[in-house]
Amino acid sequence: MREAGAEGKTVTIAYQPTVDEFNVAGTILQDSLKKIGLKAELQAVTFPQYSARISRQSTMPDIALAWDFASYPEVGPQLNREYNSAFAGSTNYTWYSDRQVDQWLKEGNTAATATKACAAFTKAQNKILADHALLYIAYPAITVLSDGRVKNIPFSPTQQDFNVGFLRMAE
Numbered sequence: 001m002r003e004a005g006a007e008g009k010t011v012t013i014a015y016q017p018t019v020d021e022f023n024v025a026g027t028i029l030q031d032s033l034k035k036i037g038l039k040a041e042l043q044a045v046t047f048p049q050y051s052a053r054i055s056r057q058s059t060m061p062d063i064a065l066a067w068d069f070a071s072y073p074e075v076g077p078q079l080n081r082e083y084n085s086a087f088a089g090s091t092n093y094t095w096y097s098d099r100q101v102d103q104w105l106k107e108g109n110t111a112a113t114a115t116k117a118c119a120a121f122t123k124a125q126n127k128i129l130a131d132h133a134l135l136y137i138a139y140p141a142i143t144v145l146s147d148g149r150v151k152n153i154p155f156s157p158t159q160q161d162f163n164v165g166f167l168r169m170a171e
Contacts, residue, residue: 001037010039014053014061017044022065029063055089064093076121080105083128096133 001007011033015022030040043061045053050066053059081087084105085097101124108120 007037008039010041011063012041012043012061013063013065014043014045014050015065016047016050016067018046019065019067025065029065051090054093057089057095060093060095075125076105076108076117079121079124079128080109083124083133094133096128096131098127098131101127 001009013026013029015026017023026042030042033040045066047066050061050064053061054064081091083092083094083096083098083101085092085099085102088095088097104120104124104127108117108124111117111120
């Protein structure tokens, strides 16, 4: 940190206090950053407050602990909402902006075939990854334990952990 000229700098961490994991994660992150020479300022926010903060680059937190999921598992709309420069400051939290990526997203979302859409989205993904547009510090998995009577819990990308409606008792 000293070499980078960042020692003693303050890092803002916005978090949603209604999510227990974020309270713990914020405290642990604050302590960890202190150990490497950074001051961390925890800022409790509601989701509407967080959305307002990221609507302007000048008020964006340095780090955010916030839930925001796509309502469907389709890659194109997900990439579009998170990386299309038209959505910078709303669902494009990183303010990522690349005209070529915007074009590939448009091509993919309007493609007549799945093959053409996939090709456009693959190009967009590769460029976004190469640009290091977003760095997840942690992305926890939800572990579900059950006894032997409950089997085959299918993953559901639209549910936070699993869709209870799909549970079946084992024979």
